[in-house]
Amino acid sequence: MADIEHTVGAVAQMTGVSVRTLHHYDEIGLLRPSGRSANGYRRYGDLDLDRLQRILFYRELDFSLDHIASVLNEAGLSDEGHLRRQHELLNHKIARYRAMVDLIDKELRARRSGITLTPTERLEVFGGDRLVDTADEAEQRWGATPEFAQRRTRTADYTKQDWLRLRAEQRDIHQRLADAMQSGTPADDPVVMDLAEEHRVHLERWFHDCDYGVHRRLAEDYRANRRLGRNYDDMVPGLSRYVHDAIQANCRRHGLGDDY
Numbered sequence: 001m002a003d004i005e006h007t008v009g010a011v012a013q014m015t016g017v018s019v020r021t022l023h024h025y026d027e028i029g030l031l032r033p034s035g036r037s038a039n040g041y042r043r044y045g046d047l048d049l050d051r052l053q054r055i056l057f058y059r060e061l062d063f064s065l066d067h068i069a070s071v072l073n074e075a076g077l078s079d080e081g082h083l084r085r086q087h088e089l090l091n092h093k094i095a096r097y098r099a100m101v102d103l104i105d106k107e108l109r110a111r112r113s114g115i116t117l118t119p120t121e122r123l124e125v126f127g128g129d130r131l132v133d134t135a136d137e138a139e140q141r142w143g144a145t146p147e148f149a150q151r152r153t154r155t156a157d158y159t160k161q162d163w164l165r166l167r168a169e170q171r172d173i174h175q176r177l178a179d180a181m182q183s184g185t186p187a188d189d190p191v192v193m194d195l196a197e198e199h200r201v202h203l204e205r206w207f208h209d210c211d212y213g214v215h216r217r218l219a220e221d222y223r224a225n226r227r228l229g230r231n232y233d234d235m236v237p238g239l240s241r242y243v244h245d246a247i248q249a250n251c252r253r254h255g256l257g258d259d260y
Contacts, residue, residue, distance in 0.1 A: 005043040187245035196250035219247035
């Protein structure tokens with residue numbers, strides 16, 4: 001079957017490449033049409049269109065025209081070889097874009113949760129993106145509550161130093177709770193209930209109003225082993241249940257019954 005010839009205008013219409021660009025590709029030797037009409041007009045065959053497709057793929061990969069010319073003229077590389085190379089390069093590009101989308105998503109989640117630290121500052125303070133992940137889950141669980149709105153407003157103004165002070169205080173309370181559990185002190189011991197009260201006051205000072213009802217609801221999340229609870233259990237297995245029990249005991253000590 002004879003190779004079908006296409007005019008430059010037809011090729012432009014099929015591919016979306018302008019006539020001017022096709023003329024330029026001809027002039028620099030990147031894509032020379034294989035035929036000419038009797039009056040000298042360019043005529044493109046199927047092999048020319050295959051080459052144009054490879055050019056367009058490489059352009060999508062941000063190759064310069066000189067680089068494309070070098071690649072296409074590479075000896076021993078078949079059409080299938082070009083396709084395999086482009087497939088690999090496109091997958092790398094897709095992976096890079098996906099990573100960029102993930103970073104943007106994290107930034108949006110951080111800002112939505114009221115965290116205005118830069119990624120570098122978050123790394124310095126938290127050692128990674130765990131705070132963003134925790135805040136994201138907190139938004140799903142508490143996003144419609146006044147407490148979450150208050151938390152977002154407060155933390156939006158926190159500097160790196162504020163977060164460092166907050167984290168140091170938080171670690172100290174958590175460590176003393178872990179030490180109490182490991183020493184065998186019951187969760188309803190007055191010393192442990194005092195630590196639960198410190199925990200409540202810490203939340204109220206840094207994040208949102210936290211009366212005993214709110215504190216009890218948070219304790220239920222710890223016991224359910226949602227992300228906040230898993231953070232405790234990463235320190236010491238079982239700590240989330242121990243903190244839950246200490247908070248419950250402290251709530252009862254302050255007059256909040258179990259049927260609240």
